[in-house]
Amino acid sequence: MEATPIQTKDVLSRALHPPFSDIQFWIIQIVVVFLTVLHFVLDATHLTSSETLIGLPVFALLIPVGWAAMRFGLHGSGATALWSTVLWLPDLTFHHGDDNLLNELIALFIVDLVGFVFGQHVEHEQMTKNAAIAIEAEQRAGEARYRHLFSATRAPILVVDNDSIVVDANPAAWAVFGYSVLDENVENVLGCTLFELENFGVGEVLTVNVDNEPTDFRCLTTSVRDQDRLLTQVLLQDITEERRAWRDVTTYAATLLKAQEDERSRIARELHDDPLQSLLIISRKLESSIDEHILEIELDDTLGDELSQVKADVLSVAKTIRNLSQGLLPPSLEKLGLEPALRGLVADGEFNSECKIDLRVKGVPCRLQLDHELGLFRICQEAIHNAIAHAKPFQIDVTLEFGDSMVAVEIVDDGCGIDFGREIDISHLGLRGMRERASLMGGRLKIESEVAKGTKISLSIPTH
Numbered sequence: 001m002e003a004t005p006i007q008t009k010d011v012l013s014r015a016l017h018p019p020f021s022d023i024q025f026w027i028i029q030i031v032v033v034f035l036t037v038l039h040f041v042l043d044a045t046h047l048t049s050s051e052t053l054i055g056l057p058v059f060a061l062l063i064p065v066g067w068a069a070m071r072f073g074l075h076g077s078g079a080t081a082l083w084s085t086v087l088w089l090p091d092l093t094f095h096h097g098d099d100n101l102l103n104e105l106i107a108l109f110i111v112d113l114v115g116f117v118f119g120q121h122v123e124h125e126q127m128t129k130n131a132a133i134a135i136e137a138e139q140r141a142g143e144a145r146y147r148h149l150f151s152a153t154r155a156p157i158l159v160v161d162n163d164s165i166v167v168d169a170n171p172a173a174w175a176v177f178g179y180s181v182l183d184e185n186v187e188n189v190l191g192c193t194l195f196e197l198e199n200f201g202v203g204e205v206l207t208v209n210v211d212n213e214p215t216d217f218r219c220l221t222t223s224v225r226d227q228d229r230l231l232t233q234v235l236l237q238d239i240t241e242e243r244r245a246w247r248d249v250t251t252y253a254a255t256l257l258k259a260q261e262d263e264r265s266r267i268a269r270e271l272h273d274d275p276l277q278s279l280l281i282i283s284r285k286l287e288s289s290i291d292e293h294i295l296e297i298e299l300d301d302t303l304g305d306e307l308s309q310v311k312a313d314v315l316s317v318a319k320t321i322r323n324l325s326q327g328l329l330p331p332s333l334e335k336l337g338l339e340p341a342l343r344g345l346v347a348d349g350e351f352n353s354e355c356k357i358d359l360r361v362k363g364v365p366c367r368l369q370l371d372h373e374l375g376l377f378r379i380c381q382e383a384i385h386n387a388i389a390h391a392k393p394f395q396i397d398v399t400l401e402f403g404d405s406m407v408a409v410e411i412v413d414d415g416c417g418i419d420f421g422r423e424i425d426i427s428h429l430g431l432r433g434m435r436e437r438a439s440l441m442g443g444r445l446k447i448e449s450e451v452a453k454g455t456k457i458s459l460s461i462p463t464h
Contacts, residue, residue, distance in 0.1 A: 018079035019072050028071075028080055031064040036087040058088065058107035065115040073123030074116065081115025084108075156217075156236045160186045161229060164194045173236075176210055186234070197221055197234055205243065206236070216240045253436055258371075275321055286311045330377065338373045338407075339365045342400060345381055349396075353388045356395050363402030368463060375437045376409055376461070379445070382430050383411040383457050391415025391455060408460040418449040434459075 019025045039058070061084045069077035085108055150157060156173035158166050164186050173181060177189055187193050190208055200206065200219045207214050217236040224233050333341035339361055350357045367373070380398065387393050393415035401408040418431075431447060434457070438445040443461030 016079070018075055022072070024071060025068070025076055028064045028068050028076070029083060031067075032061065032080060032084050032087065035060050035064070036084070036091075039088075039091060058104055058111065061088075061111045062114055065111055066118065069115065069119040069122045072119075073126055074119035075123070077115040077119030077122070081112045081119075084115075085112055153235075155238070158186065158189070158234045158236070159224070160194055160197075160232045160234060162231075167231065176215075176236075190234075190236075194232060198232065205239065208236075216243045250440065253440060257437065257440065283311055283314045286314065333373060333377055334370065337365065337367050338376055339400060341373075341377050342380055342398065345377070345384065346398060349384050349388060355388055355393055357384065357398065358396070359398045359400065361400045361402075365402055366463075368407065372407075372441055372461060372463075375441050376407065376459070379434045379437055379457075379459060380409060380411060382434055386430050387411070387413040387415055387455065391417065393454065403463075405464055406460050406462055408458070410459075411457045412454065414454045417451040417453055417455055418447070419451050420449070 039060075061081075065077050065080050065084065068080040088104075088108055091104070150170050153170060154172050156176045157170045158173055158181065159168035161167050166181050166184050166186055166189065169177070169181050181189055186197070190197065190206065192206065197206075197219055198221050200221070204219070206217045206219045208217060209215070216239050218239050220235045220237070222233045222235075224231050330341045330344060332344055342359055346357045346359045349355070368376075384396060384398070387396055391413055393413035396411065396413045399408075399410040399412075401410075435445045438459050438461070441461045443459055446458045447455065448458075449455040
């Protein structure tokens with residue numbers, strides 16, 4: 001709030017709206033009338049014959065005009081000056097010498113000038129004072145609101161000065177750290193310096209021992225000014241239960257994924273060891289039977305065709321089971337690593353669809369933890385499967401990059417894209433599963449998609 005100077009166009013308007021309801025304003029006008037009458041009496045009785053005294057009664061009007069200015073500002077002084085001029089005008093009709101008439105006109109002009117200029121100045125000063133009072137009142141109200149919020153907030157709040165000393169704390173902080181926290185160095189209280197607190201990341205967690213129990217806090221710092229000091233307010237949000245629940249959920253999700261992978265491994269082994277081997281044995285027996293009865297088969301074309309078809313069907317089922325087994329648990333992943341397994345996945349996807357799939361490897365390939373390799377493979381498998389099944393792309397580009405401390409995967413397709421505004425379907429659930437796998441590996445999955453323009457899935461995980 002700032003006082004603005006009175007505009008010229010407002011001066012006359014203010015002067016014509018005096019404070020008629022104030023009795024003091026009327027007392028001032030009575031003084032003006034008294035001085036005017038006194039001047040007329042003096043003129044009429046020729047008591048002011050000295051040239052030195054001519055005009056002095058006019059300047060006496062400065063007393064009520066100044067009084068009005070001090071009391072009411074331009075509202076009072078402007079109206080009083082105009083009223084004084086109107087009352088004094090009849091005096092100019094009396095016989096005066098040219099010099100006396102000029103002196104009185106100059107005196108009236110000075111009275112009017114003082115009334116308007118001095119009144120405007122006083123009013124501006126008053127407005128400035130009122131603005132300062134309003135600002136101070138607003139500051140006090142803001143401080144009162146801040147103190148109320150400061151005291152009522154359930155999260156611990158510490159106020160720290162530039163010397164890292166705790167100068168204030170709310171009741172929630174006293175309940176956690178005790179009353180002795182005041183005048184204590186913040187590093188002794190929280191275990192980290194003020195600079196470290198001010199540079200805490202959004203996802204970082206501050207762990208403090210409270211009553212010999214580790215407590216997790218989310219730390220938020222803001223700068224507050226107290227008179228001429230710049231202080232730092234440290235708000236600590238207790239997220240111990242939240243993190244415990246998150247760890248429980250994460251552990252549960254990891255257990256489910258491990259159980260799922262174990263079940264996949266078991267089914268893959270059983271398919272490979274029993275049905276697939278049995279079908280291969282059946283195929284060999286059919287081939288032996290054909291060889292033993294070759295003469296009969298040559299005499300009966302129908303029998304030969306039937307046996308050949310049965311053999312082909314058996315081999316087709318065996319191939320299907322083998323592909324299913326390898327899809328559940330690629331043997332190359334555990335034996336050779338992520339890159340060969342992805343090359344096999346890309347080759348199978350390209351063979352079983354009309355889509356062209358390219359794999360590009362950057363950096364020096366290296367072996368990762370088996371669960372990380374398996375997680376990355378599953379994410380790529382899900383992304384390629386979703387793209388082929390739902391996006392109908394012509395081209396899919398898979399990039400695998402090995403860095404010094406991270407491994408990144410990027411899958412880009414030119415399909416129809418994902419409409420995230422539609423109702424959740426199976427493909428969206430698959431994306432959620434990919435995000436869960438990425439989170440469990442300490443990475444973050446990013447999905448960028450535009451309808452009719454394709455989708456890009458990016459993932460990076462730390463290797464250490």
